[in-house]
Amino acid sequence: MFVAISHLRVALFQPALELCYHLRVLPPVRNRSSPLYCKLIYMRVRSLFAGRRQAPSYSPSRTAGTGHGGLWLLCACLCLLSPGLAAKPVSYQVLGVKGTLKDNVSRFLSTLPAIEPDRVESRREQIRLKADRALQALGYYASEIELEQSAEAPERVRVRITAGQPVRVRQFEVQLTGDALQDEEFARILARPGLKSGDVLDHGKYESIKSRLRARALARGYFDADFSIAEVRVYPEERVADVQVEFASGRRYRFGEVKIEGVTERARLVTPLIPFRTGDPYRAIQLGQLSQSLSETQYFQQVDVRPRIADARDYRVPVDIVLKPKSSNLVETGIGVSTDEGPRVQLNWEKPWVNKYGHRLNAQFKVSAPQQELNVGYRIPGLDPLNDYYLLQTGYVAKDLQDTNSSKTLVGLHYRTRKRGDWERDYFVRMEYEDYTQGLESGTSLLLLPGLSLNRLRTRGGLDPDWGDRQLLITEFSDPYWGSDSRFVRVWGRSKWLRAPSTGHRFIARAEQGGIWGDDLETIPPSLRFFTGGDQTVRGFSYQSLSPVDSAGLLTGGKYTTALSLEYAVPVAEKWRLASFVDTGIATSTYDEPWKIGTGLGVRWMTPVGQLRIDLAFGVSETQVPFRLHFAMGPEL
Numbered sequence: 001m002f003v004a005i006s007h008l009r010v011a012l013f014q015p016a017l018e019l020c021y022h023l024r025v026l027p028p029v030r031n032r033s034s035p036l037y038c039k040l041i042y043m044r045v046r047s048l049f050a051g052r053r054q055a056p057s058y059s060p061s062r063t064a065g066t067g068h069g070g071l072w073l074l075c076a077c078l079c080l081l082s083p084g085l086a087a088k089p090v091s092y093q094v095l096g097v098k099g100t101l102k103d104n105v106s107r108f109l110s111t112l113p114a115i116e117p118d119r120v121e122s123r124r125e126q127i128r129l130k131a132d133r134a135l136q137a138l139g140y141y142a143s144e145i146e147l148e149q150s151a152e153a154p155e156r157v158r159v160r161i162t163a164g165q166p167v168r169v170r171q172f173e174v175q176l177t178g179d180a181l182q183d184e185e186f187a188r189i190l191a192r193p194g195l196k197s198g199d200v201l202d203h204g205k206y207e208s209i210k211s212r213l214r215a216r217a218l219a220r221g222y223f224d225a226d227f228s229i230a231e232v233r234v235y236p237e238e239r240v241a242d243v244q245v246e247f248a249s250g251r252r253y254r255f256g257e258v259k260i261e262g263v264t265e266r267a268r269l270v271t272p273l274i275p276f277r278t279g280d281p282y283r284a285i286q287l288g289q290l291s292q293s294l295s296e297t298q299y300f301q302q303v304d305v306r307p308r309i310a311d312a313r314d315y316r317v318p319v320d321i322v323l324k325p326k327s328s329n330l331v332e333t334g335i336g337v338s339t340d341e342g343p344r345v346q347l348n349w350e351k352p353w354v355n356k357y358g359h360r361l362n363a364q365f366k367v368s369a370p371q372q373e374l375n376v377g378y379r380i381p382g383l384d385p386l387n388d389y390y391l392l393q394t395g396y397v398a399k400d401l402q403d404t405n406s407s408k409t410l411v412g413l414h415y416r417t418r419k420r421g422d423w424e425r426d427y428f429v430r431m432e433y434e435d436y437t438q439g440l441e442s443g444t445s446l447l448l449l450p451g452l453s454l455n456r457l458r459t460r461g462g463l464d465p466d467w468g469d470r471q472l473l474i475t476e477f478s479d480p481y482w483g484s485d486s487r488f489v490r491v492w493g494r495s496k497w498l499r500a501p502s503t504g505h506r507f508i509a510r511a512e513q514g515g516i517w518g519d520d521l522e523t524i525p526p527s528l529r530f531f532t533g534g535d536q537t538v539r540g541f542s543y544q545s546l547s548p549v550d551s552a553g554l555l556t557g558g559k560y561t562t563a564l565s566l567e568y569a570v571p572v573a574e575k576w577r578l579a580s581f582v583d584t585g586i587a588t589s590t591y592d593e594p595w596k597i598g599t600g601l602g603v604r605w606m607t608p609v610g611q612l613r614i615d616l617a618f619g620v621s622e623t624q625v626p627f628r629l630h631f632a633m634g635p636e637l
Contacts, residue, residue, distance in 0.1 A: 168239065194209060220283055257319075269385045270323070300326060301325065303322075377392065379391050403555040408435075413430075438555070452475050469637065491515055512537065514530050515561075538597075540626060546587050566582055607633075
């Protein structure tokens with residue numbers, strides 16, 4: 001331990017040790033970082049403090065004279081000093097002001113270098129000037145600042161402030177010249193600059209005005225913009241200030257030629273996504289939108305949209321779009337678990353580029369204990385490859401859950417578009433053949449189902465949103481006129497809302513409604529009937545365990561369903577929330593049965609890949625109250 005500490009001290013104070021060596025107060029050892037040398041230093045210092053004049057047990061050619069005794073003591077002290085033995089730097093206590101003033105002074109003082117208690121007197125003016133600048137930044141130019149340091153607590157310096165009267169803005173003027181005069185975005189800045197005549201002078205707000213003007217100029221193509229005048233004239237005696245800003249925007253640049261690299265033969269898929277034309281006024285936000293749209297098509301492994309501002313000619317900025325297509329075959333595997341389905345395995349295969357027209361082929365295979373599913377889709381882009389496409393789909397679903405045993409084969413054609421507004425519309429026609437046993441019933445069903453699906457998702461806050469909602473509505477029709485075995489209209493919809501009235505606190509509400517109108521329930525296959533219960537409907541009951549029953553007490557499914565839920569979550573630690581909830585719902589054909597109610601507590605853990613939810617729920621509507629542990633992972637909306 002002694003050798004390790006000595007090594008550190010020798011390294012930290014090597015210059016002082018070199019001086020001691022050249023003055024012959026330390027022995028001429030070649031390796032002055034060796035353990036032996038460290039020990040000799042220790043012995044020499046020890047002999048000094050013991051009052052001895054002779055060196056420790058070594059035999060140098062010449063010994064130091066007695067005239068170096070004071071220097072010896074100095075060198076010894078330098079050798080023994082280390083950061084661990086240094087005095088603790090002072091801290092500052094700001095008195096006399098509060099709120100923003102106090103916070104700003106504390107912030108400025110924190111930028112001072114560390115000052116030891118015995119150095120405060122020599123740094124008094126530096127401390128005072130730093131506090132004064134913090135006050136001036138907020139308009140206080142006539143402040144009195146006193147520093148206090150007590151002998152009992154020298155490591156604490158009290159900064160006592162009398163702020164005085166603030167300086168107020170007498171004249172405030174912001175002017176524009178150039179093309180920005182006709183730009184509405186700059187008009188908004190001038191309408192609400194954040195500072196006006198009569199306000200207390202705030203240099204931060206003054207700098208904010210300039211920053212906003214610069215940022216807006218860069219974002220909207222005023223690349224030659226600069227300040228002709230930007231000054232604050234302060235008259236402390238009169239306690240007034242004049243602020244004058246003149247911003248010369250110059251001419252606004254426009255978009256020039258667009259060059260697409262990396263996918264020359266597939267440029268037809270990129271062109272519809274470009275939100276601007278050559279000659280349109282430059283807007284950086286449109287370049288961001290283009291980059292995001294190209295990424296969302298899922299055609300490209302790499303997307304790089306580059307404005308070449310340095311190469312602008314005649315106030316036109318050329319734009320390069322550099323793309324790297326995805327691999328010809330992509331395979332993904334996933335393993336998950338939920339209370340509704342138990343463990344599940346999923347395998348996805350995708351061929352992003354079947355041909356140069358952007359056709360895409362994918363297959364998905366999902367396996368869990370109650371259900372096995374295979375889907376194959378062939379996607380054909382429309383005029384807008386992101387928001388407009390056709391989908392040919394076929395699949396097979398086998399289900400063995402509760403009192404349902406069925407196998408279903410389907411094939412369908414979908415046209416999906418988001419061209420108008422933020423609703424995704426899915427116009428479809430689907431043919432299904434199902435062989436099933438439901439309770440005491442057995443049969444087959446062949447249906448041709450045209451329909452429409454509407455879906456909208458809005459969120460704010462990224463992976464852990466603090467605001468959002470989702471709506472989903474599906475309407476489908478069946479009629480013997482076009483070859484179906486039965487006649488009915490089926491409508492099902494769900495809406496979910498997430499709101500956070502304060503940081504971390506969240507309310508989640510959910511409403512679900514469905515109905516079938518037409519032929520008797522026995523003519524409708526189980527996959528289209530309604531069941532409820534489980535993670536997504538009424539917690540406290542098992543998955544799809546709630547519905548009317550037949551004479552044998554087996555589930556039959558219902559013609560209608562309703563489910564409601566309200567949940568409140570409060571933060572208890574970083575990335576952890578505690579939730580309480582109440583659910584209620586019913587699957588019925590008459591609404592004569594009592595509604596089921598589940599309530600309980602849960603925890604929410606925000607992981608890097610999404611939210612993990614664990615709920616302990618009780619079916620309080622039952623005489624013998626059942627309980628279930630529900631867990632699921634994924635987005636809340």
